[in-house]
Amino acid sequence: MNTIHVNINNIEIPTTADKTILDVCREHKIDIPTMCHLKGLSDVGACRLCIVEIEGMNKLQSACTTKVADHMIIQTNTDRIKKYRRITTELFFAERNHVCSVCVANGKCELQNLGYQVEMDHVRYPFLFPQCEVDTSHPWYVMDHNRCIMCTRCVRVCQEVEGAHNWDVMNRGHAVRIISDFNTPWGESTTCTSCGKCLHACPTGAIWPKAIVQGQLEKKPEIIEELIEKRKMHDGF
Amino acid sequence: MDKQTLHINPVTRIEGHARITIELNEQGSVQNATFHVNEFRGFEKFCEGRMYTEMPTITPRICGICPTSHTLASVKACEMIQGIQPTYTAHLLRKLMHIGQNLSSHALSFFHLSAPDLLLGFDSDPIKRNIVGLAEANPDLALKGIRLRKFGQELSERITGKKIHIKGIVPGGMAFPLTEDNRKALLHWIPEALETVNTGLSIIKCFHEEHAEMVQSFATAPTLYMGTVGPDGTHELYDGKLRFVDAEGAILEDQIEPQSYLNYIAERSVNWSYLKYPYYKPLGIEHGIYRVGPLARLNIANRMKTPLAQQEFERFKKINGGKPVHGTFYYHYARLIEALNDIEEAEKILNDPKVTSLHIQHHGQWNYEEGIGSSEAPRGTLFHHYITDETGKLKKINLLIATGQNNPSMNRSILDVAKQYIRSEQLSEGMLNRVEAAIRCYDPCLSCSTHAIGTMPMIIELKNNKGALIQKIERT
Numbered sequence: 136m137n138t139i140h141v142n143i144n145n146i147e148i149p150t151t152a153d154k155t156i157l158d159v160c161r162e163h164k165i166d167i168p169t170m171c172h173l174k175g176l177s178d179v180g181a182c183r184l185c186i187v188e189i190e191g192m193n194k195l196q197s198a199c200t201t202k203v204a205d206h207m208i209i210q211t212n213t214d215r216i217k218k219y220r221r222i223t224t225e226l227f228f229a230e231r232n233h234v235c236s237v238c239v240a241n242g243k244c245e246l247q248n249l250g251y252q253v254e255m256d257h258v259r260y261p262f263l264f265p266q267c268e269v270d271t272s273h274p275w276y277v278m279d280h281n282r283c284i285m286c287t288r289c290v291r292v293c294q295e296v297e298g299a300h301n302w303d304v305m306n307r308g309h310a311v312r313i314i315s316d317f318n319t320p321w322g323e324s325t326t327c328t329s330c331g332k333c334l335h336a337c338p339t340g341a342i343w344p345k346a347i348v349q350g351q352l353e354k355k356p357e358i359i360e361e362l363i364e365k366r367k368m369h370d371g372f
Numbered sequence: 373m374d375k376q377t378l379h380i381n382p383v384t385r386i387e388g389h390a391r392i393t394i395e396l397n398e399q400g401s402v403q404n405a406t407f408h409v410n411e412f413r414g415f416e417k418f419c420e421g422r423m424y425t426e427m428p429t430i431t432p433r434i435c436g437i438c439p440t441s442h443t444l445a446s447v448k449a450c451e452m453i454q455g456i457q458p459t460y461t462a463h464l465l466r467k468l469m470h471i472g473q474n475l476s477s478h479a480l481s482f483f484h485l486s487a488p489d490l491l492l493g494f495d496s497d498p499i500k501r502n503i504v505g506l507a508e509a510n511p512d513l514a515l516k517g518i519r520l521r522k523f524g525q526e527l528s529e530r531i532t533g534k535k536i537h538i539k540g541i542v543p544g545g546m547a548f549p550l551t552e553d554n555r556k557a558l559l560h561w562i563p564e565a566l567e568t569v570n571t572g573l574s575i576i577k578c579f580h581e582e583h584a585e586m587v588q589s590f591a592t593a594p595t596l597y598m599g600t601v602g603p604d605g606t607h608e609l610y611d612g613k614l615r616f617v618d619a620e621g622a623i624l625e626d627q628i629e630p631q632s633y634l635n636y637i638a639e640r641s642v643n644w645s646y647l648k649y650p651y652y653k654p655l656g657i658e659h660g661i662y663r664v665g666p667l668a669r670l671n672i673a674n675r676m677k678t679p680l681a682q683q684e685f686e687r688f689k690k691i692n693g694g695k696p697v698h699g700t701f702y703y704h705y706a707r708l709i710e711a712l713n714d715i716e717e718a719e720k721i722l723n724d725p726k727v728t729s730l731h732i733q734h735h736g737q738w739n740y741e742e743g744i745g746s747s748e749a750p751r752g753t754l755f756h757h758y759i760t761d762e763t764g765k766l767k768k769i770n771l772l773i774a775t776g777q778n779n780p781s782m783n784r785s786i787l788d789v790a791k792q793y794i795r796s797e798q799l800s801e802g803m804l805n806r807v808e809a810a811i812r813c814y815d816p817c818l819s820c821s822t823h824a825i826g827t828m829p830m831i832i833e834l835k836n837n838k839g840a841l842i843q844k845i846e847r848t
Contacts, residue, residue, distance in 0.1 A: 236537070237430045269421055271763040277423055322763070345764060346737060349429040350532075350539040350547050 139205035144212065156198035156209060157185055167211055168220060168252055170227075170245065170338055171286040172199045175360035176295055182286055183223050184249070187211050195219065221253045229260040230309060231267060232281040233339075239349050240340030246284060263309065270315070272322030275345055276334060278313070282341040285311055289333035289342060292359055301327040335359065376400070392807060394790050402794050405787040407779070407811065409647040416769045424453055424743065424760050425543060431756065431771070432537045437480065440473035440528065441749035443541045444610070445756040448745025450543035452631070453760060454736030461729040462545030464721050465531055467610045468558075469538060470747065471714045471721075472527025474609060475565070477750035478666075478711045479524060481815040482572055483517025486704060489809055490579050495802035513575075516568040520711075523561040527718065530554035545733035552728055562719045566680075569711045573684065576705050589792065591700035591785035591810050594619035596652055596662035597671045598777070600748050603627070605674030607685075607713065609748040615672045616652060616662065621695040624652070630746035633755050637772065647779045650772065661780040664752025665814065666706035671696040676709070678716030684709045700785045703813040707750075738764040749774045751815055778814050785810040 136151040143156075143165060150159045155178070160167050170182035180197035187198045190208035195216065210216070227233075227246060235241050249255075267280035290302040290313065301324050305314045315321040334342045335355050343352060381391035390409050397403040415434055419427065428446040432439030444466060451457065458466065484503045492501050492509060500508070507514035525535040532540035532548050540547040580587050596619065600612040605626075614628040616636065625636060639648040640657060651660035662668075676682040688709060691697045697706075721727060744757045752774030759768040789810040793803045 237426065237433060239426065239429070269423065269765065271423055271761075271765040345423065345425060346735065348425055348539075348542045348547070351542065 139203065141203045141206070142208045144210060150203055152203060152205070154203055156187055156196075156201050156203055156207075159203055160198060160211060165211055167198055168249055169199060170249065170284060171288065173288045173292070173336055173356055173359060175363040176288065176291040176336075179287060179291070182284070184220055186216055186219060188213055188216060217253070221255060224249055224253045224255050225258045225260055227284050228255070228258050229262050231263070231265060231283060237349070238282065238340040239343045239347065239352050240282075240354075241349050243352050243354060244340060245338035265309070270321050271345070272320035273324075273327070273329070273345075274322065275329060276321070276331070277343055277345055278315070278321055279341050279343070280312060282339045283313055284339060284341075285313070286338060287313070288336040288338065288356075289313060292332045292336040296359060296362060297328060297330050297332050299326045299328050299330075302333060332359065332362075390811070392786060392811070394786075394794060394807070396794075400795065402787070402790045405783070405790045405807070406645070407647075407783050407786055408645045409779075412646050416771055419769050420766055422766055424450055424738070424758050424764050424766055427756070427758065427766070427769075428541060428543070429539070434771070434773075436536055437477050438473060438749045438751070438754075439537050440469050440541070441747045441754050442756070443538060444470060444747040445745040445754050447541050447543050448747070449743035449756045449758050450745070451736070451743070452745065453738060453740050453743035453758065453764075454543055455739045456544050456734050456736035458545040459729075459731050459734055461549070461726050462732045463611075464724055464727045465546045465550055465732065466541060468550075468718060468721050468727075469528045469531060469541065470610050471718045472524040474524070474750050475527075475711055475714045475718075476521040476524025477815075478707045478714075479517055479520040479568075481750075481812075482576075482704060482707055482711075483514070483520065485815070486809075486812055487513070487517070487575070489805070489812070490575060490704075494805050494809065495800075498801055498805070501805070513571065516571060520565055520568045523565050526561070527558060530558055542733060544736050547733065549730050549732050550728050555722055555728055559719065559722050562715060562722075565715045566712070569708055569715060572708045572711070573705075576708060580705070587701045588699055591788040591813070592698045593781075593784050593788055594696070594698045595781050595784075596624065596655070596660065597668040597696055598652070598662045598664050599669040599672045599753055600630075600746070601626075601673055602677075605672075607669055607673040607676045607681075607710075609669075609710075609714075614746075614753070617672045617696060619696060619698070621671070624654075630753075630755065631744040633744070633746070633772070634757075637777075639772070639776075645779075647776055649780050650777045651780065661784065662777065663781045664774050664777045665703065666710050666750075667697065667700075667703045668752060669748065670706045670709060676713050678713050678720070680716055681709055681713035684712060700781075700810060700813045703815070707815070751775050752777055775814070782811055782814050785813070 136153055138149050139152050141148050141150060141159065143160060148159060148163055157167060157172060168184045170184055172178055172185065178199040180200035183197060185198040186195040188210040189196055233246065235247050238244065270278040287304060290304060293302045294300045301315055303314055305312050305318055315324045316326055321327065334344065335358055376396040377393060379391060379393055390407060393406050393408065394402055395404040419430060428443050428450060431442040431446045434442050488501045488503065488506050492505055503514060528538045529535045531550050532538050596616060598614060598616050600608045601615045602608045602612050614630055615626045616624040618624055628636060636653050637650050638653045639650045641648050651657050652662050653660065670685065670688055676685045688697065688705060691702065742759050744755065746753060746755045754774050755772040757770040758766055760766055786807055789807050793806045
């Protein structure tokens with residue numbers, strides 16, 4: 136593929152047109168926060184954290200779903216972007232019930248890390264405190280909707296990598312929920328293979344193994360990409 | 373003269389928030405006194421619907437002073453649900469952390485909250501009668517108290533990496549081992565900690581001698597006592613069975629499994645406090661008032677585990693000829709004897725060759741719907757009782773906290789002290805401080821937070837039965 140040139144944060148970078156802005160930034164160690172992106176899975180541009188400014192466009196664009204183009208001029212960390220990232224992060228915390236101190240993912244949570252990254256010292260929006268279900272019906276895992284940020288990484292990993300499509304999305308707006316099968320308890324799912332990939336893909340403490348307590352959670356989101364690469368190698372043979 | 377009411381609000385130098393109401397009759401003498409805990413926490417309710425395995429993480433947040441006791445009671449309840457036991461090394465590490473918490477809590481109670489009364493005087497200037505005033509008058513002692521508390525907290529920090537709201541105590545054992553470097557570092561503290569506790573013992577004994585009449589008459593109403601003991605009646609903090617003794621020292625119940633606590637303890641609610649009124653069920657509400665905590669543990673025990681604490685325990689037992697010591701002021705003495713026991717036991721555990729073993733956790737899963745765990749918190753026996761559905765989700769939670777069990781006795785002690793010291797015609801701040809001191813003896817833990825030091829205002833209002841203000845004393 137032909138080489139093109141983009142300008143990111145005033146640095147000229149040669150790349151190819153099949154890549155997204157996020158791909159190019161990650162290749163060149165330019166930091167862009169993400170929540171819904173997980174390497175190996177399709178991108179949906181849901182979390183709006185990876186927004187960037189592109190010269191000539193009024194609207195901010197999500198870096199994970201926007202392909203680079205020749206002579207594109209991009210800014211990834213302006214005051215305007217920082218302001219919106221902070222707002223988005225605060226809304227994540229205000230929408231459901233995130234209590235880091237007693238969460239099983241405390242210290243190993245991508246949402247918690249994001250809070251530190253955008254320097255969220257308080258939340259300016261009223262907390263909704265919704266009454267969310269804790270689905271303990273699966274013999275090994277728990278799905279706690281209080282801690283879900285609707286990144287849909289679990290939905291995509293289940294569909295695209297495991298091929299089971301146990302998880303999906305129901306409703307709209309603040310009533311939106313991740314569901315198992317046709318909204319049945321997870322333990323009664325006929326499609327779940329109990330593989331645990333959704334657990335590793337989940338960025339927060341929403342999906343976790345029953346057997347562990349705070350301090351023992353080990354999530355390995357990188358294994359999703361490893362699995363995909365290994366399958367490619369297998370197909371190649 | 374009209375009937376009058378005195379309010380002490382808030383009660384200072386305790387852990388939490390409370391107020392005291394003292395009612396005077398037409399003659400100006402104390403007629404009644406009540407202790408109101410005006411905080412509502414709601415843990416038993418908002419934990420419903422959570423997984424039982426989350427409780428060892430959630431319940432330490434009940435209290436910043438005794439989180440380890442809550443975690444221990446909680447994991448024991450979880451282990452009953454799973455039907456497993458921790459490993460030997462995990463037992464040792466849990467004991468160490470529990471000792472650390474007991475030590476730091478006792479250090480806080482004695483050196484920071486109560487020592488200002490003992491060393492500066494009950495009638496001294498309330499602006500100075502706090503840890504800051506103590507640090508000015510006796511900086512060496514204040515520092516020793518702080519360092520003893522530091523040692524207690526290091527026992528948790530060097531095992532789990534956290535001083536407060538510890539993590540790492542998990543169903544089946546521990547999540548983190550103790551390293552050899554940390555074991556050695558903790559052992560270095562032992563001589564200094566022993567010296568500090570001995571200093572505290574000298575202070576309290578000296579106070580007992582100089583104020584013998586006050587100490588022996590300070591809130592001495594007899595009660596029953598309950599606590600945890602080993603198989604032969606030895607003083608126990610971490611694991612053991614329950615024992616009840618009556619006011620004369622006769623054993624009412626012995627070697628009771630903590631899981632059967634509801635057969636022996638009942639609770640009633642009152643409309644003027646969020647704190648319930650537990651009582652010993654077989655004797656009913658009126659005669660079943662019992663106390664827990666350091667004084668109770670020493671009153672029910674046959675002996676201490678360690679030699680220096682045993683020597684002090686024998687002196688303690690002589691105070692009332694081998695019978696239970698009822699004087700509430702002796703809580704301080706009992707607390708220091710326990711602190712001595714803690715340090716000696718910590719040294720013994722740290723020298724156990726298996727304390728640094730990596731075999732720290734057994735693994736289990738949900739097997740039973742009900743779990744009950746208990747531990748001896750610094751303030752007394754603590755119970756966690758969980759009932760789950762068949763997936764491990766909590767349906768019902770009952771937490772019976774030590775301070776709650778002391779509530780009826782605290783009310784009685786306040787009344788005793790108020791009757792002894794309060795006279796409406798000569799109301800003074802020092803008198804009211806003595807009423808507060810009765811509460812401070814129990815070292816109640818009313819919330820999850822440590823208390824402000826001498827900065828909280830105290831307002832005492834004397835009103836007639838029509839609500840008109842007669843006199844007001846203000847502490848800022």
